[in-house]
Amino acid sequence: MNITEKQAADHAALAGMWKADRGKAPHYTAKGFLSAGWTCIACPLDDCDWHHDDPTGRPAAPEALEAKVREHLAGHDLVDFLRSLQAARDSIVAVRESNNRAWDIVNLHRLQAVHRGEHPASDPFAQMLSAALVGTAEHEDVRRQVTELSEDVVGAHNIASVPAAERQGK
Structure with a gap:
């Protein structure tokens, strides 16, 4: 052909x-x-x-x-390059700020556990969010659970995140 x-x-x-x-x-x-x-x-x-x-x-x-x-x-103007670099920087800053807000939640849960007289890592929500933020293997359990729970929910198929390496075929 x-x-x-x-x-x-x-x-x-x-x-x-x-x-x-x-x-x-x-x-x-x-x-x-x-x-x-x-x-x-x-x-x-x-x-x-x-x-x-x-x-x-x-x-x-x-x-x-x-x-x-x-x-x-x-064929591109220098301003085109600068505009693209600024947009990339703005995106990175937004992701960094989002990450910081998520860590605030982890820290809040850890401090609440301490105030209850518990170990800082005893809160399961804080553990899951922390695992997601740092990309530990434990987060794969969360993806598995999301996949299993979504199988019977209309419109919820394939809602678990996919690691970037898998999306890019690496």
Whole structure:
């Protein structure tokens, strides 16, 4: 089966949207497009859909890829780069603040346990939230329980979070 340029472009556009929806990095290797692997190099700037899909079976020379990327990036204004970096910084700050608020809840539960004369780690909610925040193996028990409990609830299928490494196929 021959792949036309339009089919390849359609695939690239869909792959770019799929990556953006899943927070993929601008460069990654994927398999699945007609059983061929592709390395995708995408513009890191917000609101820019430019990307280049390179078949892993017959990749372009690294110098050619670098020249293609540099040529594209040269077309952007410095302000575009600064705006994208600021948006990324704002997102990171928002995540950090959210994380801090969650730790406030953990600390509140631990201090309440101390005031009740209990060990600070005796509160099961604080233990679960702490495990989630630091990514311990114990959090996998929470994901398992969410999956089990959601099986019989209409509209609640697949609501357990999926680790980033699994989403990215690592």
